[in-house]
Amino acid sequence: MKKILSKLAYAFVFSLLGFLLINRFIYYYEHKAVALTTNDHNQLDIVSEIELLKKEKALIEKENSEILDDIKAYEDSISTRNSYAAKVKEELETNRKILGLTDVSGPGITVYLLPKAEVFSQIDLLDSTDLYFLVNELYSASAQAISINDSRLTIQSVIADSTNQQISINDILIRPNELITIKAIGNPDLMEDDLINYDTLKFRNLKNYKVTIKKSDNLTIGRYNGKLNADGLNIVESAN
Structure with a gap:
């Protein structure tokens, strides 16, 4: 009989302790949750x-x-x-x-743009106008495929200024105060000549960047992974 009473007492004590611990945990959790602003x-x-x-x-x-x-x-x-x-x-x-829907390779150049040390804290960094100009110059100098920070440009790509002096390309943000890498497949000599000998790199804020050009016999540019929109386009049937 004493053994039974002893076991019942132990069971009661442990049950009470368990109950107190559980309530303490609930109290802590609820107050911790309320503390979130x-x-x-x-x-x-x-x-x-x-x-x-x-x-x-x-x-x-x-x-x-x-x-x-x-x-x-x-x-x-x-x-x-x-x-x-x-x-x-x-x-x-x-x-x-041509549309940018497949990986491509061929001869080309890689252009590295890095802000010069003295303009790091100033506001005259690259913007969408500078990048548009540079891209157009590369196209006019034989470029057939171009990517900026590995984002492939297509006929529907938009280069636009975004918040905090960032530039949006294909909905990807580019920080002009960091290294920008531009790849272009085409005639390496023509593109390099256009950038160096025709004051292309002196345009607006491009002059505030240290530019390194690397020519390659086999440059690879990845495909565009987004979706091209042709919902509003209709094919015109030939009269013949």
Whole structure:
């Protein structure tokens, strides 16, 4: 009988201790939660939204990449059957290269732009106008494909000024106070000559940057992973 009473007493004590610990934990958790300010909640919401957008963007890019790979595999399987299909495939591949929808390689140059030390704290850094000018000069000097910080330019790419002196390219932010890398596939000699001998690099804020040009016999530029919009375009049928 004494043993039973002893066990019951121990059970009661441990149950009481457990109850007290659980209540203490609940009390701490509730007060800790209340301690979060409205600002904390807002920051958490913003961070969550940014992470969600990043995941959605990565998913879209992955889906686009998989679709392009599937289309190419289908074309390869058809083109092996007859010469007409092979010619159509060749034309499609040429169009993809021009539109920026496939990785490309060839001779070209890589241009490195770094702010000079004395202008790091000033406001005369590169903006969208400077980059537009530089890109147009490269195109006029034989460039056939261009990327800025590995973001491929297409016929629908937008270079625009953004907040905090940043530049938006294909919805990717470029910081002009950091190293900017521009790759261009084309005639390396013509492009280098245009940049060096025609005062291209003295245009507006470009003169405030240290420019390094590296020529290459085989430069690779990745494809554009976004989506080109043609919803408002209709094909005009030939009168013939």
